[in-house]
Amino acid sequence: MMMIIYVTELRALELQTGYYSLRQIKAATHNFDPANKIGEGGFGPVYKGVLSDGSEIAVKQLSSKSKQGNREFVTEIGMISALQHPNLVKLYGCCIEGKELLLVYEYLENNSLARALFGKENQRLNLDWATRQRICIQVARGLAYLHEESRLKIVHRDIKATNVLLDKELNAKISDFGLAKLDEEENTHISTRIAGTIGYMAPEYAMRGYLTDKADVYSFGIVALEIVSGKSNTNYRPKEEFVYLLDWAYVLQEQENLLELVDPGLGSNYSKKEAMRMLDIALLCTNPSPTLRPAMSAVVSMLEGKIPIQKQVVKRGAMDADMRFRAFELLSQDSQTLTSIASADSQRPTGTSTDGPWVDSSV
Structure with missing residues (x-):
């Protein structure tokens, strides 16, 4: 009876959401066979499935600890x-049966950008410069849509290379964009729960819980840096005194030697002009002051060369570095404030989000 009500509600609201029965999902995933598990994130595990018509899907099994009732869940999913x-990433539909809350998404063949760039040696993809540049622009476009064009105006809160998925043609798609909305506690720029990943979180959000779309802009800057360098911001330490790749980038910027960051695997097969543009934009997006970071629509235009890159207003000094390190320290000491943290294979505190082989707090 309860299920009939939810299906009826979905139809009545004319939502673009499909409904799947638990029996369908179990058949598609072989009863959530561990062999079909393709990721583990802050919101729950992700399984690959194949429907009876042969189409492939990704199924996210949401935690039963969700604060929302099923009715609210259906409404949010519909939106x-x-x-x-x-x-x-396209959401196909959902399943609500008993204690199960399941989301059904399109399955993307080429896994995550993180795996493609700095996964295990047998998992990495040979991404040429043109592909990297296209991926960077596509991520920026997806964020610009969420921030400025969509009805919901979503702040993602966990933009990172693991939450960027790649389809068969290596086109980039942002995952988990809706779960930020589902997990939202109140409609405000102040968040009482810090949800994000160490190394990608904007300092003002990590330290004070101050959340605006500019936190996503900061995270995008980190991802852009990773795309150019082929290195993980949190796992790569060129020298012992640098905690993040970002800090090394600041030093190279001061030395006017930013191109040293370009992935050596590219050899000379890249445009120095385009690489400098992406690196300059990446550092512009990680400005310590959120108000001085550009909007994502401006980032898209700058990446495409349609408008000049905005001049950096603030020079980063020791105080800025101290702010970032302090944010890292606070998060490391108080893991209770975290709802999503860095990858499981790195030496960071344990929280509710780990970088699985395909997806983190994403699908």
Whole structure:
């Protein structure tokens, strides 16, 4: 009886959401066979499935600890499914049965950007410069849509290379964009729960819980840096005194030697002009002051060369570095404030989000 009500509600609201029965999902995933598990994130595990018609899906099994009732869950899912953009992972539908809350998404063949760039040696993909540049622009477009064009105006809160998925043609799609909305406690820029990943979180959000779309801009800057360098911001330490790749980038910027960051695997097969543009934009996006970071629509225009790169207003000094290190320290000491942290294979505190082989707090 309860299920009939929810299906009826979905139809009545004319939402672009499909409904799947638990029997269908179990058949598709072989009863959630561990062999089909393709990721583990802050919101729950992700399984690959194959429906009876042969189409492949990704199923996220949401934690039963969700604070939302099923009715609110259905309404939110319906709204999120209406957000259609080529650079967002498509939500096919959901399943609500007993204690199970399941989301069904499109399956993307080439896994995550993190795996492609700095996964295990047998998992990495040979991404040429043109592909990297296209991926960077596509991620920026997806974020610009969420921030400025969609009905819901979503702040993602956990933008990172693991939450950028790649399809068969290596087009980038942002995952987990709706779960930030589902997990939202109140409609405000102040968040009482810090949800993000160490190394990608904007300092003002990590330290004070101050959340605006500019926190996503900061995280995008980190991802852009990783795309150019082929290195993980949190796992790569060129010298012992640098905690993050970002800090090394600041030093190279001061030395006017930013191109040293370009992935050596590219050899000379890249455009120095385009690489400098991406690196300059990456550092502009990670400005310590959120108000001085550009909007994502401006980032897209700058990446495409349609407008000049905004001049950096603030020079980063020791105080800025101290702010970042202090944020890292606070998060490391108080893991109770975390709802999502860095990858399991790095030496960071344990929280509710780990970088699985395909997806983190994403699908």
